[in-house]
Amino acid sequence: MRFLAPILMASTMCCVTPQPAAKPPVNIDQAILDVDFGVMTIRFQPPSPHYPEAAKAQGIQGRVTVVFIVDERGETVxxxxxxxxxxxxQTAEQYGLQWKFKPSIINGRPRAVRFQLVMPFVLH
Known part of the structure; x- marks a missing residue:
């Protein structure tokens, strides 16, 4: 199942402080492959994060480009x-760590991949 990039709106923000879970070390014994976000299959897209209060108070909004590295298990590392x-x-990075994907299979083997995702932050 694929989802569109999240639209982060102040009116729909929840009060969740993302905390990355401790992950066991993964042996990435090959080069990380660069892929397009469009080829990724999302297993879990977290709810939109809370808009940063300082940014909200200053009227700061915009698009944040985030580089993800996803291991062979589909976990964002x-x-x-x-x-x-x-x-x-910081909010975009913490939010990104919560995403989960199906493993990327290249030549019959799961591989670690890297891609970019643009996250729009919009105040309403």
Missing amino acids: SSKAIDGPAELH
Whole structure:
């Protein structure tokens, strides 16, 4: 099942502080493959995070580009904001760590992959 990129709206934000779960180490013995988000199958897309209060108070909104690294099991092991308002980076990164995907199978074997996702933060 595929979902569209999340639209984060202040009026629908919940008061959840994302906490990444401890993950056992994974042996990534091959190069991480770069893929397009469109080829990923989402197992779990978390609810929209709480809009950062400081950003909300300052009227900061915008699009944050996040680079995901997903391991062979489909677990997000890295989520790094590379573009967009700095005040929104931490929320976007923590939110990204909560996503889960079906493993990417390349040549019959599960592989670690990297892709970018743009997360829009919109105040209403």
